Amino acid sequence: MNVAATTDGTQEGTDAPAAPLARRRRPGPVAMAVSFFGELLITAGLILGLFVVYSLWWTNVVADRKADKEADRVRDGWSHQATGPGALNTKNGIGFLHVPAMKNGEILVEKGTSTSVLNNGVAGYYTDPVKAALPMTGKKGNFTLAAHRDGHGAKFHNIDKLRKGDPIVFETKDKWYVYKVYDILDETSKYNVKVLSQIPKESGKTKAGHYITLTTCTPVYTSRYRYVVWGELVRVDKVDSNRTPPKELR
Amino acid sequence: MYGWIWRHLPGNAWVKALISLALVLLVVYVLFQYVFPWAEPLLPFNDVTVDNQ
Numbered sequence: 597m598n599v600a601a602t603t604d605g606t607q608e609g610t611d612a613p614a615a616p617l618a619r620r621r622r623p624g625p626v627a628m629a630v631s632f633f634g635e636l637l638i639t640a641g642l643i644l645g646l647f648v649v650y651s652l653w654w655t656n657v658v659a660d661r662k663a664d665k666e667a668d669r670v671r672d673g674w675s676h677q678a679t680g681p682g683a684l685n686t687k688n689g690i691g692f693l694h695v696p697a698m699k700n701g702e703i704l705v706e707k708g709t710s711t712s713v714l715n716n717g718v719a720g721y722y723t724d725p726v727k728a729a730l731p732m733t734g735k736k737g738n739f740t741l742a743a744h745r746d747g748h749g750a751k752f753h754n755i756d757k758l759r760k761g762d763p764i765v766f767e768t769k770d771k772w773y774v775y776k777v778y779d780i781l782d783e784t785s786k787y788n789v790k791v792l793s794q795i796p797k798e799s800g801k802t803k804a805g806h807y808i809t810l811t812t813c814t815p816v817y818t819s820r821y822r823y824v825v826w827g828e829l830v831r832v833d834k835v836d837s838n839r840t841p842p843k844e845l846r
Numbered sequence: 847m848y849g850w851i852w853r854h855l856p857g858n859a860w861v862k863a864l865i866s867l868a869l870v871l872l873v874v875y876v877l878f879q880y881v882f883p884w885a886e887p888l889l890p891f892n893d894v895t896v897d898n899q
Contacts, residue, residue, distance in 0.1 A: 635847045646874065650882045651891065709895045711887060725897055742895045752894070789896050812894045819893040 651747045652817075659717030659749035666716065667692070667704045674769045690730065691768040693719055693741065694845050698754040702767070709742045717749025719810075726792040731766055731773045731829070736804040737794045739766070745812045745823075752812035755823055756782070763844035764808055764827045770835045772842045775808045775827035783814060783821045791824045799826040 623631070670689045692702040706713055709720040721728040722740040729737020743751040758764075758777055766773040779799035784791065788798075792809060795801050806829035814823035833842050851869075855862040886892065 632847055643877065646877055647882055647885070650878055651886065654878055711892075714894065722895070744892060744894055747892060784896075786893065786896055791896060811896055813892070817891065819890050822894075822896050824896075 655715070655747040656717075656749055659715060659744075659747075661717075663704050663717030663749055666706075666718065667702070670704065689718065690721075690732070691766055694765040694767060694841070695758065695762075696765075696845060697758045697762045698752070699757070700751065700754065703743065703751045705741065705766070714742065714744055715748045717744075717751065719743035719751055722792055725789050726794075728792075729794060731806065731808075731832075732768055732771070736806055738792060738796060738807040738809055740792045740809040740811070742811045745814065746817055752810060752823075753816070755810060755812050755825060756814075758810075758825050763830075764810070764825075765842060765844055766808070767835075767841075772833040772835060773806075774830045774833065774842055774844055775806075776830050777825055777827045779826045781824040781826075784824060786813075786819070786822050788822065791822075791826075796826055801826075801828075805829070 666689060670691075689704045689706045691705050693705055694702050704718040706716070706718045706720055707723065709722050709724070713720045719741045720743070721730065722742065726738075726740065728740040729735055731739050743749070745752055745755070758780065760777050760780065762777045764775040764777060766775070781791065781798065790796070791798055791811065794807075795804055796807060796809060799807075801807065808827040808829070810825040810827075812823050813819040814821050852862060852866070855865050857865070
């Protein structure tokens, strides 16, 4: 060991004196063990640090890239495909959510709330445990959505910026559905599936109507509780040829 | 550990540094591409839905 180190160390130096070599004596076994353990700790710290970088930055990069591509496909499909029977194609996303208070542009909405869907930087509508009522059907019910608070696009990161009365606009191929926030639950158990009911009683509603529910995790960076925002449909605008957004988005 | 790796890399200090850099990048790549995506669902940071589970 010592010899190997000596030859390595002196490969470049033409005449390395003997003195520094003597100082580089092999440390005792205890010192070796301690330094090895220390290096392991440093490595663990670096890996944890990298994991933070991964979850808060890299997953956003990947998810946004995917979501942008998917959104382009949806818009492309809207402009080329003629309306006909079965025009509702739920495979590629059904529309876009615009929440001006969250200041993050448009959020693609796709079917399902599994990790594989939400990790693509989109909002998903619930199919389980309670099926969301899609606004395009025109039926009364609750349009329930979920998206990530942090990482993977973090589409609902600013959900706490929403106040009562703020607009939530859902855009489909030919309609703008304008909702207004009427109640917020800033902390609830993750088992509280009642918030997804077609008539969300916890928000004070007792009659069937056209509701929208946004759910995500809270507080930020953890999944301890769920944050819920309820909105009610105010009006439906037809999309014109220029796709002029409703006044809430201007 | 790191000292041992450094001593066993070939070449002079510059070559060693380059190889070390490549090794570090490889480790970061493997972590980001395989290890972290595997570990993430096991950690309680990113469950956003309300459900019965």
